[in-house]
Amino acid sequence: xxxxxxxxxxxxxxxxxxLMRWFDTDYGNEDLSAIRAKPDKVEFVRVLPFVLLHLGxxxxxxxxxxxxxxxxxxxxxxxxxxxxxxxYHRYFSHKTFHTSRAAQFLFAVLGAxxxxxxxxxxxxxHRHHHKHSDEEEDVHSPNVRGFWWSHIGxxxxxxxxxxxxxxxxDLVKYPELVFLNRFDSVVPFLFAxxxxxxxxxxxxxxxxxxxxxxxxxxxxxxxxxxxxxxATSSINSLAHLLGKRRYRTEDNSRxxxxxxxxTLGEGWHNNHHRYMSSARQGFYWWEIDISYYLLKVLSWTGxxxxxxxxxLAAYENQRSISTRRNISATHPxxx
Ligand SMILES: [Zn+2]
Ligand SMILES: [Zn+2]
Numbered sequence: 001x002x003x004x005x006x007x008x009x010x011x012x013x014x015x016x017x018x019l020m021r022w023f024d025t026d027y028g029n030e031d032l033s034a035i036r037a038k039p040d041k042v043e044f045v046r047v048l049p050f051v052l053l054h055l056g057x058x059x060x061x062x063x064x065x066x067x068x069x070x071x072x073x074x075x076x077x078x079x080x081x082x083x084x085x086x087x088y089h090r091y092f093s094h095k096t097f098h099t100s101r102a103a104q105f106l107f108a109v110l111g112a113x114x115x116x117x118x119x120x121x122x123x124x125x126h127r128h129h130h131k132h133s134d135e136e137e138d139v140h141s142p143n144v145r146g147f148w149w150s151h152i153g154x155x156x157x158x159x160x161x162x163x164x165x166x167x168x169x170d171l172v173k174y175p176e177l178v179f180l181n182r183f184d185s186v187v188p189f190l191f192a193x194x195x196x197x198x199x200x201x202x203x204x205x206x207x208x209x210x211x212x213x214x215x216x217x218x219x220x221x222x223x224x225x226x227x228x229x230x231a232t233s234s235i236n237s238l239a240h241l242l243g244k245r246r247y248r249t250e251d252n253s254r255x256x257x258x259x260x261x262x263t264l265g266e267g268w269h270n271n272h273h274r275y276m277s278s279a280r281q282g283f284y285w286w287e288i289d290i291s292y293y294l295l296k297v298l299s300w301t302g303x304x305x306x307x308x309x310x311x312l313a314a315y316e317n318q319r320s321i322s323t324r325r326n327i328s329a330t331h332p333x334x335x
Pocket of ligand 2: 089093094126130272276
């Protein structure tokens, strides 16, 4: 009986810690290497907000729709997809261009509205993926663990929740970024609240649009964010399964026109795995890379600078075998 009580007590304790980590991802001082060494296991309490995000889409049956609400969902999808690819991925994870500290913070806030956790966690997991892509160590390889694990399973596992700050030291030195990473539900909550309030005012001042608070919350937040998650995730899953391989990288990364369209350029994943420090992922004019075009426009405003170009070698050595460890390769000077 005492043993059973102890078990229940331990479970409750773990559940409470998981619950606290909804708000403070670094809550409790568990040893990181011990967590990472554990086998994969779904952390149910921790995953609940992610489940609720999906269930929130069903609110459409109560809230209905309007062109304005659907347009908001599309707009929020596009702007946040750009924030994920242009900032979380090409800036924070790979540092493919430079910017000021203030703009960096703004980019991190924009990225955080995508509800894909904090910029340091995202970058840490992504750098880990490049180091070990499609090896046993890779936490989201469809070739090692299957499609569903790479697409969605890996983010539900307790061992993948913490951020290994030692792998993102270049970002840890900014306390404002660490704050956003640690309290990673603050920005999504404020984003959802803003949509809800905006829905109220739009409905009041422009009644002919037929918009309500709930409608803008369901479309602009729940539906848009859920679709955004699955589109982003398709790069972890499908971009290592479907498409062409221009470069014989050590992983199974692929280039896909369709994935590049829905992810604003991330579908040129084989290009990216071969030359990950290039700000541009579509290497030819027909390889549509909208995030790169937008970054280029931002560079004209002076907000960002030093966009790292596609290395000349990318056009010359298409048949060469690369090793991902020397992948940052060389860049032609001054171009
Ligand atoms: Zn990859
Ligand atoms: Zn990358």
